[in-house]
Amino acid sequence: MAVAAPPTIQTKPLRERLAPLVIPTVFVLIFATVLMVAPASWPKLITGILLPGLTLAAIYFMISAGLSLIFGLMDVLNFAHGSLFMLGGYCAWTCNVWLDPNYAGHWPITIASGNLRFIIGLIVGTLVGAAVGSLIEISLIRPLYKRPIYQVLLTLGLVFVFDALVRTIPAWGSLSRAPIKPPMLTESLSLLGRRFPSYSLFLICLSVSLAVLIALVLRRSRIGLTIRAGVQDSAMVEAMGINVRRVFTGVFGFGSGLAALGGAVAASFIGVYPEMGLEYQLFAFIVVVIGGLGSYSGAAAGALLIGLARTFSDHLVLETGLPTAIASASTVLVMAVVLLLKPGGIFNKN
Amino acid sequence: MQRLRPLLPLVAIGGLASLPFAFAADTTRFWQGVFIQIFILAIYALSYDLLMGYTGMISFGHALFFGAGGYTAAILLRQAEPPSMLIVIAAVIVVGATIGAAVGALSLRVSGVYFSMITLALAEIAFILFKADDPKLKPITGGEIGLQGIVVPAAIDATTYRLRFYFLTLACMVGLYYAARRLINSPTGRVFVAIRENEPRATALGYNTLHFKLLATAISSTIAALAGMLMVLYEKSASFEMLSVNLTIQALLMTIIGGIGTLIGPMLGAATIRLLDHGLKGEFMQALLPAWLRPDLVFGIVYVVLVLFFPAGLMGAIRKLRGKTSRSSVERLRQAMKPKAES
Numbered sequence: 258m259a260v261a262a263p264p265t266i267q268t269k270p271l272r273e274r275l276a277p278l279v280i281p282t283v284f285v286l287i288f289a290t291v292l293m294v295a296p297a298s299w300p301k302l303i304t305g306i307l308l309p310g311l312t313l314a315a316i317y318f319m320i321s322a323g324l325s326l327i328f329g330l331m332d333v334l335n336f337a338h339g340s341l342f343m344l345g346g347y348c349a350w351t352c353n354v355w356l357d358p359n360y361a362g363h364w365p366i367t368i369a370s371g372n373l374r375f376i377i378g379l380i381v382g383t384l385v386g387a388a389v390g391s392l393i394e395i396s397l398i399r400p401l402y403k404r405p406i407y408q409v410l411l412t413l414g415l416v417f418v419f420d421a422l423v424r425t426i427p428a429w430g431s432l433s434r435a436p437i438k439p440p441m442l443t444e445s446l447s448l449l450g451r452r453f454p455s456y457s458l459f460l461i462c463l464s465v466s467l468a469v470l471i472a473l474v475l476r477r478s479r480i481g482l483t484i485r486a487g488v489q490d491s492a493m494v495e496a497m498g499i500n501v502r503r504v505f506t507g508v509f510g511f512g513s514g515l516a517a518l519g520g521a522v523a524a525s526f527i528g529v530y531p532e533m534g535l536e537y538q539l540f541a542f543i544v545v546v547i548g549g550l551g552s553y554s555g556a557a558a559g560a561l562l563i564g565l566a567r568t569f570s571d572h573l574v575l576e577t578g579l580p581t582a583i584a585s586a587s588t589v590l591v592m593a594v595v596l597l598l599k600p601g602g603i604f605n606k607n
Numbered sequence: 608m609q610r611l612r613p614l615l616p617l618v619a620i621g622g623l624a625s626l627p628f629a630f631a632a633d634t635t636r637f638w639q640g641v642f643i644q645i646f647i648l649a650i651y652a653l654s655y656d657l658l659m660g661y662t663g664m665i666s667f668g669h670a671l672f673f674g675a676g677g678y679t680a681a682i683l684l685r686q687a688e689p690p691s692m693l694i695v696i697a698a699v700i701v702v703g704a705t706i707g708a709a710v711g712a713l714s715l716r717v718s719g720v721y722f723s724m725i726t727l728a729l730a731e732i733a734f735i736l737f738k739a740d741d742p743k744l745k746p747i748t749g750g751e752i753g754l755q756g757i758v759v760p761a762a763i764d765a766t767t768y769r770l771r772f773y774f775l776t777l778a779c780m781v782g783l784y785y786a787a788r789r790l791i792n793s794p795t796g797r798v799f800v801a802i803r804e805n806e807p808r809a810t811a812l813g814y815n816t817l818h819f820k821l822l823a824t825a826i827s828s829t830i831a832a833l834a835g836m837l838m839v840l841y842e843k844s845a846s847f848e849m850l851s852v853n854l855t856i857q858a859l860l861m862t863i864i865g866g867i868g869t870l871i872g873p874m875l876g877a878a879t880i881r882l883l884d885h886g887l888k889g890e891f892m893q894a895l896l897p898a899w900l901r902p903d904l905v906f907g908i909v910y911v912v913l914v915l916f917f918p919a920g921l922m923g924a925i926r927k928l929r930g931k932t933s934r935s936s937v938e939r940l941r942q943a944m945k946p947k948a949e950s
Contacts, residue, residue, distance in 0.1 A: 334720040336667075336727075400915065409665065409720060410859060411914045417856050418907035425901055535852060539731045542724045550721070582739035589732045592725070593713055600716045 280547075280595060280603050284562055291569045295576030300449035306568045308448075312457040314564025315464030316526075319519030321541040321548075321556045322471065323512020329488040329551025331505050332405060333398055336412040338516055339538025340419035345386040345517025346524035346533060347429055349378035353437040353525070355428075375439035379521045386517020391510035398509070399502075416535065423531045433530035442525075460522055467515070468557055475553060484508060488551060543592045549602025558603055566591045623777055627770055639773045643765070645881045646776040647837045650783055652861040652873035654830035657787055659859075660868030661796065662823040663803030667723045668710065668730030669831060669858045674850035675706045676832025678737070681754040681845035682747065692760050699836045700829055707828025711821045718806075730850060738847040753846030757839060765841050776837055780874070783830055787870055790826065799823050803868075860910050866922030875921050880906070 297306060324338045354360055356374045358367035368374050393415065401408045424431045442459050445452040475481040483504055486494045495501045520533070527533070544563050548555025570587035573579070595602070623642075630638045651673055658664050679702045683695050690698075714725035740750040749755070759765070765772040790796045798819050801809040809816050839845050848854070857880070865876030887902040917923070 328720075334724065397911065397915065404918070406665065407914050407918060409723060410863065411911060413667065413856060413859065414907055414910040414914060416852070418904065418911065421901055421903035421907050425904060535731070539728055542728050546721065546724060546728075580739070580741045580743040582736050582741045582744055585735050585739075586732045589728055592728065596713065596716055596725070 280562075280598060283594065283598065284566070288565065288569050291573045295573050297572065300451050304448050304451040304453045306572050307565070308453060308457065308461070310565035310568035311461045311561075312526075312564070313567055314560045315460045316519055316523050316537065317540050317544050317564055318464050318468060318557055318560035319522075320516045320537050321544040321560055322468070322553060323515040324541050325545045325548065325551055325556040326484070326488075326553060327509055327512045328545070329553075330484060330491065330508050331402075331487075333408050333509075334412070334550075335509075335512075336409065336538070337393065337415035337419060338412075338513070338541065339534035339536075340416050341386045341390055341513045341534075342516045342520035342523070342537050343423065343529070343531070343534030344389060344419065345382035345520030346529045347423060347520075348382040348385045348517070349375075349521035349524045350434055350437065350529045351428065352378035352381050371437075371440045375437075375442075375525065378524075379518060382521030382524075383514045383518040386520070387510045387514030390513020390517075391506050393513075394506050394509035419534065420531055429529075429531075431531055434528050436525050436528040438525050456526060460526065463522065472553065480504075480507075540588060543588050545602075546592055547595045547602055549604040552602070552604040555602055555604035563588050563591060620777075620781055624774070627773055636769055639769050641881060641885060643769075643773055643776050643841055644838075645878045646780040647834050647841065648857070648861065648877040648881060649780050649874035650837070651831055651834040652858055652865070652877045653780075653784060653787055653870060654827045654834065655858040656862050656865075656868065656870055656873040657790075657830065658823055658827040659862060660870070660873075661791055661803060662799040662820060664718075664820065664823070665723045666710075666726040666824075666827075667852070667855055668726030668728075669827075670850050670852065670854035671710065671726070671730035671733050672703060672707060672828040672831035673835040673838075673854060674733065674737070674845075674847075675828075676703050676835030677839040677845045677849045678748070678754070678835075679703075679832070680836040680839045681757050684757045684759065684839075685754060689758060689760075692763070696833075696836070699832050703829035703832025704825045706832075707825040708821055710828070711824035715817060715820050715824070727852070727855075730852065730855065734847060734850040734852075737850055748847075749845070751847070753844055753848075755844045757843045757845070759840050759843060763840065765843075772841065776841075779833070779837060783833070784870065784874065787830070791870065795819070795822070856910075860906065862920075863910065863913055863918070864920055866920030867918075869920075869922040872920055872922035879921070 292302070320338065320342050324335060327338075328334050353371075353374050355362070355364045356366070356368045356377065357363055357371075358369055368377065393412075397411055397415070398408055401411060423429050438456055442456040444455055446455050446458065447453075475485060483494060483499055486497075487501060487504055491501050491505075494504075519537075523533070523537070540563060544559035545556055546559075547562060548557070548559030567584065567588055570584045571581075574581055574584045626642065627635055627639050651669075654672070655666075655669050658666055658669075676699045679699050680695050683690055683698055689695075710726060710729055713729070714722050717725070736744065737748045738751060739745075739748075744750070761767070763772060763775060791799070798809065798814050798816075801812070801814070802816050802819060806816055809819075835849060838849070861876035861880055862873040863876070864879055865872030865874065867873075884902055884906070887905060913920070919926075
């Protein structure tokens with residue numbers, strides 16, 4: 258007599274368990290197709306496409322991580338986040354130029370070592386970004402927590418103010434300024450028989466170590482616990498006797514500082530110009546839309562996807578002779594694909 | 608006073624129509640030019656208010672619609688044998704509606720700030736594509752120089768017939784204003800407002816809110832495209848500046864200065880901004896203001912102060928003066944911008 262097989266333990270349906278894999282798979286397929294249309298040798302693939310993609314991802318991550326955390330915690334989408342990125346870039350550039358004793362109009366205090374100037378630039382950029390960010394939160398965002406739509410309108414206005422400010426300051430102006438690399442990171446390394454700039458490797462290492470550090474702080478420390486709890490339900494955290502407002506200011510300042518640091522390191526890579534803020538903010542938006550607003554790991558994954566998508570499309574455009582502007586537009590196509598597949602982003606649980 | 612109110616529009620239109628004759632003969636041409644720009648921007652602001660003020664969707668890519676209309680007209684008129692003006696207008700309307708619907712279809716899958724972000728991203732992409740000095744794109748878009756030397760049909764040439772063009776734009780503005788007013792008061796317009804007030808409830812009442820939001824985006828985009836076309840006809844050139852985020856901020860600025868969700872407010876806002884800009888750039892103010900205080904900076908700061916302290920704008924102030932206690936537009940819009948994830 259046949260005994261009916263015991264029912265297997267029903268966990269989540271397979272479809273649901275595989276869901277997080279859908280988007281990475283789609284991307285691997287897209288990248289594979291690109292390589293089939295425009296083949297690349299292994300060394301070219303690694304030093305010409307993958308590592309430059311990671312370099313871009315490193316910058317994208319630094320600007321989008323703060324954006325996403327700030328939104329997750331306090332539901333503020335800071336449209337001026339890119340302006341802080343730009344501000345960091347300009348501060349670092351200024352330190353690199355005006356502290357140089359060989360520069361005609363240098364400051365009273367000068368530093369002979371280019372490496373030291375670079376490091377001071379990074380620190381000053383980050384601190385200025387964090388300070389300005391905290392100030393914005395305290396003075397402008399805080400009165401508007403009851404009117405969220407006006408926070409969005411206000412921060413977009415700040416973009417306008419920062420843009421006009423940068424153009425107004427005579428030392429900065431509307432012109433594009435060439436990047437100044439520190440002497441220790443000017444050379445190219447030999448990698449698989451091809452040259453690869455050491456500065457790009459520095460960018461990747463810096464961004465990865467920051468990403469790991471922040472993840473550790475978020476997961477293992479008390480303040481990280483408060484932030485994660487705040488992302489879930491800030492009213493409840495307040496009820497537990499924690500001053501959420503102070504955490505808000507802290508995270509806003511931290512996110513701004515991270516974006517400014519991103520701008521400061523990017524300044525030695527892409528140079529500085531007034532449009533850089535909006536340009537990179539655009540990528541940050543695409544990154545957080547893909548990763549899911551408010552998700553830290555989503556920001557990291559999104560930055561990776563967009564950075565790689567950008568270099569893959571650059572490669573495709575170069576090999577097939579399409580207009581190069583299409584490569585810059587490709588990231589929006591990526592966003593469109595993700596939105597059509599999963600409107601809430603990759604890491605959104607809802 | 609109350610009995611005279613229906614006469615107000617007539618007085619306003621009559622005033623604007625007789626305005627060119629109020630200036631001295633040597634300055635009237637210049638002022639006509641200023642007011643032509645005001646009328647065009649008023650149409651643009653009107654289209655923005657239709658979307659933001661009535662349907663509660665904050666698009667940060669409105670310049671895309673304006674630029675789409677402008678570039679469509681410019682590209683068509685630059686052909687060796689330009690098509691008739693009617694065909695150009697039809698093409699602008701079709702392109703405007705299509706782009707609006709396409710942007711809506713992509714961005715309306717999400718709501719709240721997501722909508723703002725995606726519209727901004729899409730507009731920036733258009734900006735990058737049209738600004739690029741790419742050998743393949745440049746013949747079509749003109750790259751950084753833009754499309755210059757557009758030949759406008761002689762009958763509506765703003766250089767030879769400035770006054771005629773003035774009345775043309777005035778007529779367009781008044782016509783589109785009444786069309787928008789009619790739309791808002793129609794059953795469809797009521798659904799727009801219902802979506803702004805409480806989207807889940809509108810859905811529960813059986814309305815397919817996505818369709819209505821798409822419709823609102825398409826209509827708003829069409830009107831903005833028409834404004835862009837008028838701008839190209841007036842300036843006789845199209846440049847990538849038409850697609851820049853500055854132009855979107857201008858729309859926001861006009862809408863907020865004038866008063867969100869009032870239709871007439873944003874149009875007044877357009878006039879305020881143009882005249883203020885003109886005043887700030889004039890010789891008198893230039894001498895008075897320090898050199899670093901550029902008009903852009905002043906506008907940015909004025910905008911931030913307005914958002915912080917006077918969210919109801921000019922129309923809000925007027926209503927307050929007349930002692931009407933209406934629910935503030937702030938309250939009404941709070942609903943609209945709540946992130947979806949929370950509900």
